[in-house]
Each structure stands twice: as C-alpha cells, then as structure tokens.
Amino acid sequence: MLNEQGYHIAVVGATGAVGKKMLETLEKKNFPIKSLKLLSSSRSAGNKIEFKGESFIVEEAKPESFEGVQIALFSAGGSVSKKLAHEAVARGAVVVDNTSAFRMDKDVPLVVPEVNEADIANHNGIIANPNCSTIQMVAALKPIQDKYGISRVIVSTYQSVSGAGDAATDELKQQTQAFLNGDELKPELLPVAGEEKHYPIAFNALPQIDVFQENGFTFEEMKMINETKKIMHAPELSVAATCVRLPFFNAHAESVYVEIDDENVQVSDLQNAIANAQGVILEDDPTNQVYPTPLSATDKSEVFVGRVRRDLDNSKGFHLWVVSDNLLKGAAWNSVQIAESLVKNNWL
C-alpha cells in the first residue's frame, strides 16, 4: 500500500455509503497513497476496514486528526464538514467535501472535472463536490453547452435510495420483503431522516428529497438549480427541477429537457457531441432498444445518455435520458477525480 511517491490521505465518513465507495475507488484507480487515515463519528470509531489487503482501524474525527494530512475527502454530512473542514485546512490539508456545506460559497470551487476542472486552481483549501443528481446532468450537458450553447433546462429525476445512505438501502430492502409477505410497512426514515412524516418507499414514488424551501421546491431541487449554474458558469441559465425518490437501490436517472441556442442542430449532432465527451457514454439506439437504466449503470464510473430526441414543437428543444451511479460519478469517483487533478496539476 505504502507508496513513497504518494500522498497523506484522510477519508472522513469512511464507514458510510459514500465513504466505502471512496475507498473502493481509491484502490481501483490506484491513487498514490503514502498514508491513509480513516475517520468517522465516535459511533463508528474502532471499526476495521480492509484497504489493499491491509487492515485499518477507524478513528474518531477530531481537529488533530488532520495533522500531516495532504488531502482530506469528507463525506460525513454537512455538520461534520462545517465543524472540521476548516480545521483540516488550518493544518495544511486540502479538503474535497462531498456535502452541501460549502458548495455555494463564493470562494469554494464546485467542480465536476469534465466540466470545470480549471476552477480547482482557485481553491482556498476547500473544493466542493456537487450533489449527485447535479453531477451527472452537467456532465451530459457540458458537450452540448460547449458546441451549441444552452439556455434552458427542465429536469425530472428518478433517484435511488442509496443517495440517502445505507440506512435507506436497508429500509427499502426490509419494506420490500414486508410488502411481498403481506406485512404492514413501517416507514421510519424516508423521504427525509429527521422530518416529521415518513412514507413507504417500497413499490412507491416519493416527490420529496431533502426538506422543502419557502418557494415550494425541495432543497435537493434547489441544489440542482443553483449548483448547475455555478458549475457551468452560467448564472443566466434557466434551470427547473423535480426530484423524486424511487424504489431502486442504486444509480439515478434523469429525464432532461434542454433548449439550445442554435435551431439548425440535428439529433445526430447532439449524439456526436455527447459520444465524444469525456466521461460520458452514448447508449442510444431505439431500433435495438438500447438505452441506459439504473441497473445497467451501476458500478460504472461514467455518465450514460440515451433517448436523445428533438422536441416536436420547439426546434431548439431536445430530450435526453441521463443515468449514472450516484455513489460513483455522483460522489466517490468525482471526489477522487478532484484529488487526482489536485495532484496532477500541482494544485495542492
């Protein structure tokens, strides 16, 4: 494991759904690591985790934990990031934060490397990883924006439970079995842990992800709206979102309507732009029933796009179906990509 040319890395939230995927991704992509610190809440401290054949003991995350750390990947919830990210930076670490704590801060770059890698250079110690449903959408839209300009986006999401953590995955499993057995469903977590009401997710669809804002949109929807504008450097872009939690375990899908600036673009032009984009794979052949699904995208790093077609009434309008693994490109892999970029470009 030890790599003298590697870096001192910490993973905060190492026992969570995303933290585990971060470790898998660091291992799979062979990220150069000189030392690895696995951090968590006091509740999970003491757990053992295997990494590249070595056993690591999870420690409670404290300010002192970050002494000597060069890159800290945070994914332990916004309150932990707010408490500890600046402590890590004060001790010399660069933080890649996978919570919403700093995403909209003016001096914090919000980065999807395929879209705005150069923004990383302007970091002041913290780089934010966007919301999962935002990442896959902007990765799919970027090649279209670059070639044809985009003015408007309306998205409806189909989001898996793993975005709400391991407990939500367990809840879907348990409720599903209970439903099949004819037993009563006892929702305790979804749509939002900590909210007053809980609804069954098994064989259902919940039009609420995160808490409602005063304007009637949920916080998840506002994340998609605001983060998209920031990542794409497009404050004037119109973005609307409806976010829905669905009974599948992994990967998010999105029905995206996009208006471009040029009305002479053909479907094949858009397909070519998408097919040639970095990190994006076109899976679009209706004649042969080829399109991505949550199951087909699971465990893959890329963003998959299918169902590209022109609106029948607006020649500047197109519809897309965008699918990606929310724990990988939507979280762990995007964070590790940011870490790779920090290293490759000497932006640490």
Place this chain on the structure above:
Amino acid sequence: MLNEQGYHIAVVGATGAVGKKMLETLEKKNFPIKSLKLLSSSRSAGNKIEFKGESFIVEEAKPESFEGVQIALFSAGGSVSKKLAHEAVARGAVVVDNTSAFRMDKDVPLVVPEVNEADIANHNGIIANPNCSTIQMVAALKPIQDKYGISRVIVSTYQSVSGAGDAATDELKQQTQAFLNGDELKPELLPVAGEEKHYPIAFNALPQIDVFQENGFTFEEMKMINETKKIMHAPELSVAATCVRLPFFNAHAESVYVEIDDENVQVSDLQNAIANAQGVILEDDPTNQVYPTPLSATDKSEVFVGRVRRDLDNSKGFHLWVVSDNLLKGAAWNSVQIAESLVKNNWL
C-alpha cells in the same frame, strides 16, 4: 343483480387487469345492469367470475356475442377491438373502447368526462377511452386551461407495471423476490411484450413504454402528445412526454411542467382552480409534507395533484405532481363514467 330499468352490458376482456377493475367499478358504482355478458379470448372462456353475488361464466367473444347488447366495454387489446368493435356496433351496441385502436379516428370521440363529456354526443357507435397516463394529466390540466389558458406541457411519467397487465405485475413480484434472494433475474416481458429485448424491472427504471416510433419517441409518449391535443380541443398546444416504467405495482405519477397564457396568476390561483375541479383532489401542503404518491392514490377514483409551484425563471411556468390509479381513473372508472354519461344523457 337484475335491474329491469337497467341496461344490457358486455365486458370484453373480462379476465384481464382492467376488465376485472371494470366489473369491480360497475358493482361499486351500482351501474344499472339488466344483463351482463362477460367475454374474453377462447383461452379464458369457461372461467367463472363473481359479480354482485352471482356467478358468471366467461364466454369467447364472437360477433354474435353482441346481439342484444346495449353497451360494450372493450379492454382486450387493440387487435380484439379492431376485429369486434364494429361487429358490436352493427348489432346495436355502443362501444366504450379502452384500447388505442380508434382513439385518433376523426369520427370517434376520445373522452375524459371531466374534460370533454359533450363530445360523447357525437359518437357513431364507438367512444374511445384515452391512454391511462393521458387521462390523469388532462383531468389535472383542464381547470387550468379553462381559467388561464395553457400553451405548453412537458411531462415525465413514473408509471406502474399494472398498466402492462397482470403478467407484468407477476413479473415484478417474481423478479423482486429473486433479487432479494440474490438469484438471477430473468426478464421475459417488460418493457414491451413481443419486443426482442427484455430488461429487469425489479429495482430498475425502463425508459421505454410501448414500441419506438421513427421520431425517437415511444408510442406511449406519442399517445400522450396526440391524445392530449384531441381531448383538450387544442391542436396548437405544445406537448412533450417522456414515459418511464418503474418498479411499483399500481398508480402512475407525473412530473408536469405547464406554461399558461397569463403571467399574473399566483400558485394559490392554480391550487384553487385544481381544488374546485370535478374528479380532482388537491393534496398540496409542503410544510406538512402533504403530496400524493402511487400508494396513497391506489384504489381511489380521483386524480390527485400536489407540488404546485411556480417556475423560478418563467413567470408563466408552473410545475405539478399528478398521481392517479391507472386501472381506475386511467381505465375502468373512466370507461364506466362514459357509460354513465351515455345513459344519463340519452346518448345511447
């Protein structure tokens, strides 16, 4: 059962998912029936079905079956309707057809009673029942169209498997249990029976309902587009649809973006219009996490609307979440409503 003031009724496809719901609905709504004929393919002929405490034997549907029938409710697939609907009409029956066989025919009214009941008067023996996903959307849009005018609709659907029949419901059940047991999934039916490829529906999302058309839209999507314009008498209305099959058993949900003609309308105006509409129930209180879901709408006749909010960029744009039981309002109940209207208005 026998009601001397009632009508001679036939149900074609009586053993199917919708046929069974038609019988339940006729019974529940106490439709006046003098005689009842249950018809099906030869495969299901001979089955016994209970109706109002009496046992009926299902007969094979043939041209002669319709002798003496006044109202025939068809839901046995388009090919059966094409073969037998005109035979029924020739024998004096009025056909309420729940397939896509005649929906776009110029001389066949396509009816959602809350929207265009008066069109029934112009029938020439056949009245078409619209596609399930269309019915609930136009019911929700009608009060908005009436009060404020609408120019554009973009919908992404969240559709249950029961719309694909009992076999699809069985497939979801079996695959779900297999998935939980860690067994291999063996898709044999969805997304479309008869198509070459089949994909797992358990814990997945399939962006294909019905077969693809040359323009890249599926037939289900084109049904929503074309039927909406016809029912709402709005040939100039822009409609776009993305239809997705999801792993729940019953009720369809829809994320609907609608542009109205008047930019001074408030969210509360739209909510009031919806709340006062016939057959539509407003369930919209974000502060208390009140919104409809497929499970909450199951076994109910109405269309439920929640998440009403104004687009953040377009003051004429609004977003809605529309949910209804696809077997009831989306099929059986809408057909029985048409039959009730035929009787009530002496339009037989």
